[in-house]
Amino acid sequence: MGKHYPTITPEIQTFIERQHLFFVGTAAADGRVNISPKGQDTLRVLDANRVAWLNLTGSGNETAAHLLEVNRITLMWCAFEGRPNILRLYGAATVYHPRDAEWVELLPLFPTLPGARQIVVVTVDLVQTSCGMAVPLLDFRAERDELNDSMEKRGPEQVAQYWHDRNARSLDGKPTGI
Template identity: 90%
Template sequence: MGKQYPAISADIEAFIEQQHLFFVGTAAADGRVNISPKGQDTLRVLDANRVAWLNLTGSGNETAAHLLEVNRITLMWCAFEGQPNILRLYGTATVYHPRDAEWAELLPLFPPLPGSRQIVMVTVDLVQTSCGMAVPFFDYRAERDELNDSMEKRGPEQVAQYWHNRNARSLDGKPTGI
């Protein structure tokens, strides 16, 4: 059965660290709701009420646009192996770009990954677990290399141009802060 907590406990942090995939949900006041899968070694639990994740270059930038307008966010993990569990962290978020002072402070928390676009700092105000008994088993094989390879080939200048061309506005035409 589902339980609610005001903060991330050691058990919940351990669960997060064992997962290979999480999902991010955001929405602006109007327009499309976005749910985005995230992988690689890009998330850190900073304390009982804060997590940060390194947002990599993607085909869109909906999360950043939504957070500029309405800074609410939900992160979700599902146990695809072991005991069934679904975990959601609810809160608010701030997006930091390479131009921001906070970027330099937070970036060392993560491995160097090409195409690192933003760091999203989430302040968690509710932690919720639920049963997850209907989530199927999936076997993790490996991380995909395609995104890192693509960003490496492009290099910083072409990545920045890609951000300008493809990541500066959301699907609904909202600015992303790029």
């Protein structure tokens, strides 16, 4: 049976911090719904109603485009080990870029990762847990190095060009703010 909470409790924060993977769900007013997996050491609980994650360069930038139009968002974690659990954080999000003052404030919270393109801050208005009894048990082996290696090889100038060429518009042609 699912439970609802108005805030991220200390127990829920501990659960979040132990996970290696989370999912981000967004949608604009029309067009495609996007669900995006996120990994690495890129998420921080800021307080009982706010989280931030360092969004790394990817083949698309759907989340940013959707949030420019409609800032609703859902983050989801599944327990792949231990007792079953699914956690969702519902709220509104703001995207910050390297050009924004908030970027300078938030960036020190994260490890230095090549290709960091945005920091997304979510103001949480509902925390929900559910059973997760159908989620399989999986063993975590390691983070993948391919993304960081690729961004390191490209260097800042080529990464910026990649953003311009591949991350400036969503699949539906919406601007992403890059």
